[in-house]
Amino acid sequence: MYDGWKIILGLAVFVVIVTLPFTMSVGKDYVKPEPKIDTPEIQKMEKKQCIESKQYMRETHIKLLYSWKDYATREGKRVYIASDGKQYNVSLQNTCMKCHSNKEKFCDECHNYVNVKPYCWDCHIEPKVGGLK
Amino acid sequence: MISRRDFLKISAFASLIGLGGAISINALEKKPGKNVLKDINALKGKRWAMAIDTRKFKTQEDFEKVIRACHKNHNVPEIANPLHEVKWIWTDDYEHSFPGTAEHYISKDIKERKFLLLCNHCDNAPCTRVCPVKATFKREDGITMQDMHRCIGCKFCMAGCPYGARNYNFLPPRDYIKELNPEYPTRTLGVVEKCTFCNQRIDKGLLPYCVEASEGKIIFGDLFDMNSEIRKVLSENIVIRRKVELGTQPMVFYII
Amino acid sequence: MGLPRPEELISKVNLKKMPSRWWMDTLPVEFKPGFYCYGAKGKNLEYVNFPNARDFHVTDEDWRLPDDWKKIVIEGIKQRIERFRTFHVFMDICVRCGACADKCHFFIGTGDPKNMPVLRAELLRSVYRKYFTTGGKLFGRNGGARDLDINVLKELWYYFYQCTECRRCSLFCPYGIDTAEITIIARELLNLLGLNTDWISGPVANCYRTGNHLGIEPHTMKSTLEFMCNDIEDITGIKIDPPINKKGAEILFVTPSGDLFADPGIYNAMGYMMLFHEIGLDYTWSTFASEGGNFGFFTSMEMAKRLHTKIYEEAKRLKVKWIIGGECGHMWRVWHQYHNTWYGPVDFLEEPVSPITGTKFENAKSNKIVHISEFTADLIRHGVLKFDKSRNDNLIVTFHDSCNPSRGMGLFEEPRYIIKNVCNHFYEMPDETIREQTFCCGGGSGLNAGEIMELRMRGGFPRANAVRYVHEKFGVNTLANICAIDRATLPPLMDYWVPGVRVSGVTELVANAMIMKGEKERTMNLRMEPLPGKEEE
């Protein structure tokens, strides 16, 4: 007794599941996220530079913001000294979003891409949408 | 069972891994920025206090200006039902602002006067004592601060506060804000909020919204500073505070 | 016996203390007296055409193996890997989680780590890895592989003849790895080199020649049965004439020959005859198919098949309609799980129907063999039999589930139902020691030899411990079972660990309580002991 067809069926299921990510995408193309920085505020800047380097911000912005909330609310410290010595107001709404006033085009572009859903916007207000949630 | 030698070997091994782990976490962890500091312009005080000159508040508009300044800027939702409303600063009459005092025989003027009520920023605040997560805590400058990021919504502080100054978000707040102030966040369902003496403004060297809007009817200052204006008005006027007998040391004084 | 006292025997066992040396480094294995059976005799092996037949002495330095023994074993492994998915899969997927470790009665009784089922299998697995897997070839000892040499072979022999194939480990294994299956195959491999034990090869040769393990010849069998019938007449006043080799009988009855030979099995045999007589069953004994058990199963699948064939051959010759099997353990493992595959389709018999109650035995419709307990339980259920339960009132009974009908068949309720109906005092042993979790008697799979009494006492310790528990708690004095090996191995085990508990077949209890038509007032039980209340003052 071999139960051959059962084994082959099982293996077929196995192969289908394991190769699902490949088979689902075969022949298709994917769009890379392109966060836009073409807001008026940024256009005004001479050197288009965030408070820290681009790579650093891409990797670490969440930790930065997470530490900011404690600095501001709990310690009353509201001046961020960047690596290049420049000073910034510690505020998501009043610093970050002043430049990046295009949340959909900037934040969401990548967040949706990697399926990250930060809860910042439960309280903090996205710029310009101005309306209700 | 495991022999002594084995045990020593294993514990050495384990501590090696633990140490290695700790070092590598420290080495790999990316620390944000260079430093975060206090603003040099920030108002400096050791014990912020407020004196409300109740004599100067004459018209309804006097109160509303103050309240509107606070509520609009802080995105306080306007909920009609008094059971679930959120208010950082509001008014009540003498009898209910100062219950238990001899209201019957007091002057008619005072009896009919309205009083601005807000968080008293008690020096010995029961709400901070009961909070299980330090979401509400005393800042060094005496502000009874509320960290809305940390609050778990247990409502113990509301039971602890003898002044009814704390608000729980019984309803989704954004549904009840007509116009959002983009400079300040809203709160979310299920956290407690209250007046913070405009800590965000003090940190930047500005006076609280209500003080600003009152145009001199509210005096704000450092109680520990002998030369401050507040010390002056407190020493020159008759002042009362709410429920002093509870020992909470409220920092809001009412000039009558 | 030369055994230490029970307390001493077990006090030296420490399940938590493992040897300081790794198991691959503890060779050569020390053959401890009392732990190994004597080697097979050449003549017995030769009689059944086993290869490399010769007199084999375990303690000899030189096992007089054929020159190409290594090749034989490795070829043997290869062949079996290709033939048995069980073996193939079990060699590959063990994760050594250790769930089986303390499930083995031999490990519990000896504390010898190589008696942990996982390690027992690993002994052979290490050889398999060396010759059949990339990892084993590449990494050697670090890949858990080792060369097959004479010391390894000796170790394999020693430990695979310390496994009773009870399958308790298999029950707990998350992948169902069955060490019994591995033992069966390991023993097949050893038998390729003529490395068997006397206690197994002797009965095998006997069985081949006379039809039963004990070598009872036809006329002896007849006189034995008649002798029993005389006793029955003394006890009940009823004369029974047992039908032997009767052509055209409806049912062929086969039971292990142990029931024809020694006490307490003979009482069970008397019980069968009384039962069949009482219901007027048209049945027959067979002198050729005079053995339900199958020691061939402990040598190789092929030998098992060679021995078992006689049952159906005899059924065909005697033109019976179907077969009833007596109380036996490994016999029922073989009959239930292998018989049909080996011999079927059994189309010359009819689907079994009880001639008394008309019950169709659906579960035996293909191989046409019904267990005596199923048969009896059905009779009792239909109220065919009348009992005087008080005759068993001096017995406080507990029931030992034999490994093979438990984990190879699932026969749990039938015997209990019977005992409940014939005894007033029945108590279960603790849950973890009965039914599918039952502990072995310590002497299955051909390990009931006298020379390994210490191993048997150790292996039987978990079972005896549970009996001791109910003995102390409820005063249990009778250990009922449905296995001939049990009836042979449990009495010494009880005498050693729990004196005062005797061993009894279930049918003996039935026959003792059964009120037979036309019987005289009974004063004795089947053992000729006075019945309760009938003791002479």
Added chain:
Amino acid sequence: MLDLALKGRPRYWIWVSFLITMILIGFICWMREHHVGAAVTTGLSRDVSWGFHVGQLTFFVGVAASAVLVVLPYYFHNYKTFGRIAVIGEFLAVGCVLIAMLSVFVIMGQPSRVWNVILHPTPHSIIFWDMVVLITYLSLNLLCGWTILHAEKKSAPPPKWIKPFIYWAILWAPSIHTVTAFLYAGLPGRPHWMTALQAAHFLATAFAAGPSLLIILSMIIKKISKFDPGQQAINKLAEIATYALIIHLFFIGLEFFTAFYSQIPDHMNSLKYLYVGLEGHSGMVSWMAISTLLAFTGLLIFIFPPLRKWNVTKLIGAVCIFFSIWMDKGFAFVVSGFIPNPFDRVTEAWIALNEFLVAAGVWSVGALVITVLYKIAITVKEKAVFDKYGQKQIVD
């Protein structure tokens, strides 16, 4: 041993599925609260920020603590009568502590942040200590009950290392209720709660309600299984409940004296509100009247030995006492603390349907845990006495 809970008669499975259904309903209601807000789903308000759920915490912590009443005499004083009921008490404590902890969990506005209590430990907050004592008590009871039951199942003597844990659990039982009382007793501005008697009063009510529930459960167990916790033990529990009830009523008298002799309004107001109504608000009066009536009915039954010992009246008495205290401590006590509010106004509160269903879900979690644990315990105990065919194995 867990496998013993997986085999049962249909009625066991019906009961279990009922509980699971209730848990699911409760869960959905709880989810709803975090969607639409507590204004819609609870009877709570700005002025009455704690209500039914916190009452359940208070009440069930008490019931849990009362396990000490069977554990202490048995293990400490070797009082054999409670030998069989001890594990029943311990497992009841496990379920009740669970109910208590979940009752706090469901009031959280931000339940996903609940670990902040551990991440930011705050020793000056009583909730922090309540969490510590409750988790400890839960673990201790589960550990002790399970270990001893397991030993019994194996027919082995209980391991020696369990002894210190048993003593620890005994000491811990009063502490959990004391800490729970401290939740209330230290709040300025809540005069009704602020009495040094609070912890003692809590313990008195606990030791009346807990044994009453144990009596009811024991009688159910006796009815539906072959395991008999023992008539003598049940009678003893009733005696204990009687004394505790008397002390509880005495303490109520003390509260009345202090409030009404001193004539301090703050102390009188809440009592007035509860029993006669305050400024026209009388929402709790009939509730308290029933509670009081039940208490006195229970007292009447339990104070007369023949009535206390007769199983029918005993059951009625136990039910009366249990519900009397549940009504009082499980709701009225909490709400009345908020009345009048800091502005000397009265805001009343009631139980919303959604809130009740959440609470029912919480009870069901506790009941399910208790059911499973009792199923195991009863099976083990039955085995010790009966074989599976229903024959009695040991003569009692």
Added chain:
Amino acid sequence: MGIGLAFIIVLGLILFAYIGTDILGLNSLFAIVIPYAAVVVFVIGFIRRVIKWGKSPVPFRIPTTAGQQFSLPWIKYSKIDNPSTGFGVALRMFFEIFFFRSLFRNTKAEIMNGKLFVGSNKWLWIGALAFHYSFLIILIRHLRFFMLQTPWCISVIDSIDSFWQIGLPMIYMTDIIIGAALLYLLGRRIFNPQVKYISLPSDYFPLFLIIGIIATGVLMRYFAKVDVTAIKELTLGLAYLKPTVPEGIGSLFYIHLFLVSVLFAYFPFSKLMHMGGVFLSPTRNLANNNRMERHVNPWDYPVKHRHYEEYEDEFRDKMKKAGIPVEKE
């Protein structure tokens, strides 16, 4: 035995990936070649191994019966633990695979004062269940890197897993559980003398390997931080068979990816194949119906056996003398 060896090998693998990417800069090797090779080895190796097993027949039907057999109609039989039908077998396998039924049964034997005590012991069951389910959920969660649009069901799993608001990004429950479960599984290999004695390097190696994978994953998510967008570009490239090596991905990610690749490639050659093997175990996946339905052994061959005639020839005289009927007079 072999714990040190296994540990050193895993350390070596980590070092190898570190040197390969950070020092030698062989990013495309570690980002493209090795992962693809690993998946290919995994799939083909897995299939080969299963087919190899499948080629060995099941000559006999020998299920381990764990409950009452199907026999007389009035006796309640265990439909799952001792199935007599294909459906019962399916149920048995379901419970075996999804709930580890056999491990649930686990007991512990202790000898105290010359007596044996057998008690239930479910720690291994809990540990194994916790480990396997966490691993499965983590695996499913990672699909967000391999699909452009994360399906809602994966998002739901993700949000339930990160329900507790601890830290930012919020901690995954499964990360904690799998860590604890792995430490338990490793701990019992070290501290349980029986398990310690039977353990081989190949038992420690996968444990350390998976611990390494979890550790690097946790480091990336919570501590060291990496450019997730770039990583998704890499993983999507792999899935769409259009591999790219984006800039700015640190070697920590490559170590993680390399260890995963090693796990995949190692899988078919190791005990990890119990994943496939559990389905093929004949003691579990067969019905106990031998007496009802004949099981055919494909390699069955006729054997020499004793015939009655031979027997009668040998004993005829004795039989006749005893009055036993014989065929040939």
